[in-house]
Amino acid sequence: MRKHTTIFSLNKTLVGFIVLFFMLTSSCSDQKKSTPALFEVLDAKRTGLNFENRLTITSDFNMFSYMYFYNGAGVGAGDFNNDGLTDLFFASNQGRNTLYVNKGKLFFSDVTAEANIPDDKGWSTGVSVVDINNDGLLDIYICRVGKYQVLNSRNQFLICKGINKNGVPMYEDQAKKYGLDFSGFSSQSLFFDYDLDGDLDMFLLNHSVHQNGMFAPRQNFIGTYDPLSGDRIFRNDDTIFTDVTKQTGINSSAISYGLGIACSDINLDGWPDLYCGNDFHENYYLYINQNNGTFTEETNERLMYISKFSMGVDIADENNDG
Secondary structure (H helix, E strand, O other): OOHHHHHHHHHHHHHHOOOOOOOOHHHHHHEEEEEOOOOOOOOOOHOOOOOOOOOOOOOOOOOOOOOOOOOOOOOEEEEEOOOOOOOOOOOOOOOOEEEEEEEEEEEEEEEOOOOOOOOOOOEEEEEEEEEEOOOOOEEEEEEEEOOOOOEEEOOEEEEEEEOOOOOEEEEEOOOOOOOOOOOOOOEEEEOOOOOOOOOOEEEEOOOOOHHHHHOHHHOOOOOOEEEOOEEEEEEEOOOOEEOOOHOOOOEEEEOOOOOEEEEEEEOOOOOOOEEEEOOOOOOOEEEEOOOOOOEEEEEHHOOOOOOOOOOOOOOOOOOOOO
């Protein structure tokens, strides 16, 4: 009898939990239905943004010949025509890079041809937006892949030459004039004043591809410089950029599989430092600015551990301690 009573008590408790569960579920369901959505998906007809990064595989060029075939091409955002609205620049791997001007109320207009965006169908990989000549107009730096199999692109620096009567920014590629028409395995550029002389210098993050010669001890690559894959630092000397990679002391070897970069003052000394994420087996690079035009790589000294196979990095004050 006692055993039966105990079982009955347990069953009654269980029934109570079940009833409470359904009450809470019902309440949550009703609350979910009454709460408006925070985000809404808008299709291309509504926004005018019909860009597609179409990829065509051939027997000569595909994922097996270029491992980053499906990595994408990048996008840049900024007020390119100075009307107070954020415009969008989409880069393409095999098609034409596309510029959309924001017309308001989240509707965009394709002004690519009118803005003189080059149509050479080079393989783009990353976009940076910067006013490099301090004229109040945003310029666009585009990283690309060149000197590899069927890819023969050079990085572009689209300098804004003004805004026409239709409110469209007009661009001209002046990468060669600025000394930044690099051709190799570029991933992303980062503009920052590493020497604190008042103008923006540039760190060029490059990636690499697997080849038989790269499967070797890491120490074999330390202190070596690869013309296509190694990262670069370009110093701004009155809007003419000089390659100062070797002077700065950064790694620039064939195993710099750079796919992510972030800039911040890591040690709070007032000078910008860098953090580069590398793909595959290469270590990350934590570059601490030495305040004299050079950097030291201090990953092992400052980090307890790192991941591998990076696709991107970021720096933030996660715990708000300054």
